[in-house]
Amino acid sequence: MFDKYNYTCVERFLRYVQADTQSDPQSTGSPSTQKQKNFSHILVNELLAIGVTDAHLDEFGYVYATIPSNTDKKVPVICFCSHVDTAPDCSGTDVKPILHEKYDGKDIVLPDDTTQVISVKEFKYLKKHIGDDIITAGGNTLLGADDKAGVAEIMDLANFLMTHPEVKHGTIKLLFTPDEEIGKGTANLDMNKLAADFGYTLDGAQSGILEDETFNADAIMITINGVIAHPGYAKGRLVNALKIAGEILAALPKKEFSPETTKKREGFVHPVRVDGLAEKATIEFIVRDFTRKGLKANTERLQKITEKVLHKHPKAKMEFKVVEQYRNMKEVLDKHPQVIEYAEEAYKRSKLKVKKQSIRGGTDGSRLSFMGLPCPNLFTGMQAIHSKKEWIGVRDMKKAVEVMVNLVQVWENQDNDLASQNHDFLD
Ligand SMILES: [Zn+2]
Numbered sequence: 043m044f045d046k047y048n049y050t051c052v053e054r055f056l057r058y059v060q061a062d063t064q065s066d067p068q069s070t071g072s073p074s075t076q077k078q079k080n081f082s083h084i085l086v087n088e089l090l091a092i093g094v095t096d097a098h099l100d101e102f103g104y105v106y107a108t109i110p111s112n113t114d115k116k117v118p119v120i121c122f123c124s125h126v127d128t129a130p131d132c133s134g135t136d137v138k139p140i141l142h143e144k145y146d147g148k149d150i151v152l153p154d155d156t157t158q159v160i161s162v163k164e165f166k167y168l169k170k171h172i173g174d175d176i177i178t179a180g181g182n183t184l185l186g187a188d189d190k191a192g193v194a195e196i197m198d199l200a201n202f203l204m205t206h207p208e209v210k211h212g213t214i215k216l217l218f219t220p221d222e223e224i225g226k227g228t229a230n231l232d233m234n235k236l237a238a239d240f241g242y243t244l245d246g247a248q249s250g251i252l253e254d255e256t257f258n259a260d261a262i263m264i265t266i267n268g269v270i271a272h273p274g275y276a277k278g279r280l281v282n283a284l285k286i287a288g289e290i291l292a293a294l295p296k297k298e299f300s301p302e303t304t305k306k307r308e309g310f311v312h313p314v315r316v317d318g319l320a321e322k323a324t325i326e327f328i329v330r331d332f333t334r335k336g337l338k339a340n341t342e343r344l345q346k347i348t349e350k351v352l353h354k355h356p357k358a359k360m361e362f363k364v365v366e367q368y369r370n371m372k373e374v375l376d377k378h379p380q381v382i383e384y385a386e387e388a389y390k391r392s393k394l395k396v397k398k399q400s401i402r403g404g405t406d407g408s409r410l411s412f413m414g415l416p417c418p419n420l421f422t423g424m425q426a427i428h429s430k431k432e433w434i435g436v437r438d439m440k441k442a443v444e445v446m447v448n449l450v451q452v453w454e455n456q457d458n459d460l461a462s463q464n465h466d467f468l469d
Pocket of ligand 1: 189
């Protein structure tokens with residue numbers, strides 16, 4: 043009875059990407075789109091069919107499932123998590139995945155829109171996949187490897203562990219979340235029900251990358267209240283909030299302090315929305331930095347710029363509101379160094395060179411880490427995400443599964459002295 047569901051990771055992936063699971067930032071529902079639930083329902087049925095008996099979908103679109111421990115040792119409960127939704131930036135309807143066997147290194151012209159060309163010139167990492175299989179979409183849609191790759195890899199891990207009892211592991215929790223792409227991936231997550239000690243999101247790019255750091259992130263809303271008067275009789279009285287908003291935007295530094303002028307470990311301030319009337323205007327900003335100190339400094343700098351402008355308009359009033367978005371997961375991970383150490387060990391056992399990396403953004407893991415589940419991000423293989431040129435190497439997908447299989451064993455074997463073991467390294 044299990045044969046029917048005994049798909050390989052790639053077979054699963056090719057099937058999963060054909061399900062439209064796009065999330066919708068305008069929706070007020072949880073999840074934001076019903077189609078995410080339709081897909082997650084399929085995942086539950088497949089988990090039940092391979093013997094993961096407690097797999098279920100809740101009203102908010104989360105899939106929870108447990109692979110029971112098969113060891114006598116007391117091992118922390120480890121969760122593997124990925125998101126089922128695809129980005130609203132690019133169509134996810136009628137995805138037609140194409141498996142390019144033994145990729146020859148030539149430009150790949152996508153058949154449904156021949157202006158979409160995937161080349162080694164644009165994607166250097168593609169060169170490393172010459173001779174191997176890669177997967178692209180047809181040209182009209184994204185592929186959805188972000189994050190169906192993570193989903194397929196975790197499902198393959200589940201299948202592997204259920205069919206290989208000789209591989210020893212503690213309790214493994216599987217979690218599939220909706221709405222990550224619209225920043226609501228953990229909004230309705232039940233941490234008590236999940237009951238895991240440590241977690242890993244499968245939502246990273248090329249093999250070997252291990253992401254243990256994200257931005258600190260706040261949103262800032264500046265409200266300017268002007269003074270309104272009949273424009274025909276407004277001399278000396280009217281104070282136009284829209285013009286003040288324009289002055290604030292014009293006063294922002296041009297060569298630094300913005301997403302378009304920063305990279306690596308530099309933070310920034312970024313206006314994302316302006317609304318208003320002559321009487322009252324609002325500017326929404328996002329502010330980012332890897333350190334809390336830097337985040338505070340960026341916020342204070344923006345406040346000073348704003349106050350300086352307002353100073354020229356004494357009759358106008360200004361409100362400056364800061365809302366926390368997420369914090370750098372590294373703060374939490376540094377208190378639980380084994381989460382990263384064991385991941386590094388699993389990469390090495392999988393013959394991968396570890397590339398630790400910071401994300402100039404956030405993941406579900408940043409929020410999960412501060413919700414009590416320290417949770418770095420592992421690679422899945424996904425490339426050129428949120429675009430029609432999205433692609434993934436089959437070798438990376440298989441490696442991601444191998445890493446997880448090694449990782450559960452490292453956790454089971456945690457009393458062993460990892461440092462004393464020798465391993466081969468590959469580039
Ligand atoms: Zn993602």
